[in-house]
Amino acid sequence: MKVMKFGGTSVGTPARMKEVTTIITESGQPTFIVLSAMSGTTNSLIEISNYLYKKNPEGANEIINRLENKYMQHVEELYTTETYKHKIKKFLTEEFNYLRSFTKDLFTSFEEKTIVAQGELLSTNMMVNYLQEKGIKAVLINALDFMRIDKNGEPDLQVIKERLSQLMKANQGYQIYLTQGFICRNAYGEVDNLQRGGSDYTASLVGAVLPAEEIQIWTDIDGMHNNDPRIVEHTEAIRQISFDEAAELAYFGAKILHPTCVQPAKYAGIPVRLKNTMDPEAEGTLINNNIVKGDFKAVAAKDNITAVKIKSSRMLLATGFLRKVFEIFESYQTPIDMITTSEVGVSMSIDNNSHLDEIVDELKKYGTVTVDTDMCIICVVGDLDWQNRGFEAKAITALEDIPVRMISYGGSNHNISFLIQEADKKRALQRLSANLFNCK
Numbered sequence: 001m002k003v004m005k006f007g008g009t010s011v012g013t014p015a016r017m018k019e020v021t022t023i024i025t026e027s028g029q030p031t032f033i034v035l036s037a038m039s040g041t042t043n044s045l046i047e048i049s050n051y052l053y054k055k056n057p058e059g060a061n062e063i064i065n066r067l068e069n070k071y072m073q074h075v076e077e078l079y080t081t082e083t084y085k086h087k088i089k090k091f092l093t094e095e096f097n098y099l100r101s102f103t104k105d106l107f108t109s110f111e112e113k114t115i116v117a118q119g120e121l122l123s124t125n126m127m128v129n130y131l132q133e134k135g136i137k138a139v140l141i142n143a144l145d146f147m148r149i150d151k152n153g154e155p156d157l158q159v160i161k162e163r164l165s166q167l168m169k170a171n172q173g174y175q176i177y178l179t180q181g182f183i184c185r186n187a188y189g190e191v192d193n194l195q196r197g198g199s200d201y202t203a204s205l206v207g208a209v210l211p212a213e214e215i216q217i218w219t220d221i222d223g224m225h226n227n228d229p230r231i232v233e234h235t236e237a238i239r240q241i242s243f244d245e246a247a248e249l250a251y252f253g254a255k256i257l258h259p260t261c262v263q264p265a266k267y268a269g270i271p272v273r274l275k276n277t278m279d280p281e282a283e284g285t286l287i288n289n290n291i292v293k294g295d296f297k298a299v300a301a302k303d304n305i306t307a308v309k310i311k312s313s314r315m316l317l318a319t320g321f322l323r324k325v326f327e328i329f330e331s332y333q334t335p336i337d338m339i340t341t342s343e344v345g346v347s348m349s350i351d352n353n354s355h356l357d358e359i360v361d362e363l364k365k366y367g368t369v370t371v372d373t374d375m376c377i378i379c380v381v382g383d384l385d386w387q388n389r390g391f392e393a394k395a396i397t398a399l400e401d402i403p404v405r406m407i408s409y410g411g412s413n414h415n416i417s418f419l420i421q422e423a424d425k426k427r428a429l430q431r432l433s434a435n436l437f438n439c440k
Contacts, residue, residue, distance in 0.1 A: 001031065001212050002029070002214050003206050005033075005035075006034070008041070010218050018078075025131075034199055034203040035178065035181060036123065036181050041119040044063055049112040052112075055107075071126075084132075088125070138176035143180040147194075151186075153195070164210070181198060198258070200217055200262075201261040204263070204264045222276035222283075222284055224237065231301075242292075243272075245381050247263075248415045252381075262287060297382040297383075300381070301376055307349050308350065308370075312366055325348075329350070334352050334355055335350070338406055345367070376420055377418070380417075383413070394436065398434070
């Protein structure tokens with residue numbers, strides 16, 4: 001069985017839903033489908049929640065009415081029989097009346113998560129009924145019945161496996177199994193969500209516990225590209241990349257995939273394939289545990305970076321200096337992206353400035369602090385083991401006329417990172433493509 005996940009743009013309109021139906025039924029084999037909310041729906045649900053937080057039920061009701069009218073129009077475009085049109089309109093009326101019920105009660109973050117979850121419940125109900133109208137043996141497996149996170153907000157794999165196995169045994173013989181991405185219940189049974197990676201995370205978890213032969217993530221681009229196609233011309237989709245390399249790219253700016261969402265698939269040894277809903281015949285990108293030796297794979301960029309440098313003559317041979325520095329960042333829950341050290345100083349980069357003033361103020365206890373804003377991390381990913389001679393030099397040479405604030409190399413075998421000014425980002429990405437991939 002394959003697991004196939006389709007994002008919001010892939011099911012954003014009735015026409016797109018029909019295209020997805022063609023894709024998922026083409027093989028005729030049992031397939032497990034994970035769906036996101038239809039594009040734009042989650043934003044509307046968040047807007048409804050914002051009005052309710054501000055005690056403005058009129059504003060919330062206006063958005064609810066607008067969203068309901070949009071979905072009722074979708075019914076006319078998607079279904080052909082009056083039986084199914086009547087069935088779905090009844091379901092939608094109940095759903096939107098349920099949303100209206102929140103305008104009369106006390107509103108908290110718990111209610112917000114329940115409201116936001118309705119987007120996936122709407123899309124999957126519409127999709128499973130369309131499949132059934134087409135005569136396809138399809139069943140909806142509600143994610144709230146098996147997807148669980150523990151008290152730390154992490155997926156409870158044992159519970160997920162046990163409950164999904166029970167549901168699959170109770171629903172044997174279907175061609176299409178459908179569930180919601182993103183949503184789950186927490187350790188207390190309340191409606192919650194997976195946060196990081198959303199629906200991609202759901203697909204990876206489902207694929208790992210089934211287990212599946214392959215997990216496919218369908219989006220609106222034909223896989224991971226070797227550079228940002230919005231900035232660099234003539235980029236190409238990467239045909240094969242390792243889980244570790246894909247995670248590096250995702251963390252440092254490749255928006256197609258969240259860095260943590262493929263971890264369950266990686267540990268289960270299940271390949272993940274990135275595919276394009278708009279071009280189903282395109283090969284896409286295969287992510288697995290195989291590493292192509294001695295090869296550059298891609299370049300990615302991460303914006304809105306701030307560099308913090310602490311210079312202290314007392315650091316020389318002083319034990320505990322770095323621990324004290326890191327504890328300051330930890331106390332303000334501010335992760336560090338890059339770090340370089342010398343005998344008299346340490347430089348770090350962060351992508352969250354919300355506590356920058358407090359961090360700088362505390363760091364001044366240990367030395368002179370300087371801050372550089374409007375920076376950008378350029379990440380070059382591939383098989384960059386230190387014994388592969390000349391690879392890091394080739395990347396550095398590509399940036400020979402671009403000022404580099406920091407270089408990080410050796411933290412992994414797959415990544416060399418450069419911290420530069422955001423103003424130089426476009427030129428740096430273009431130079432790297434020209435030098436590493438011969439893209440002019």
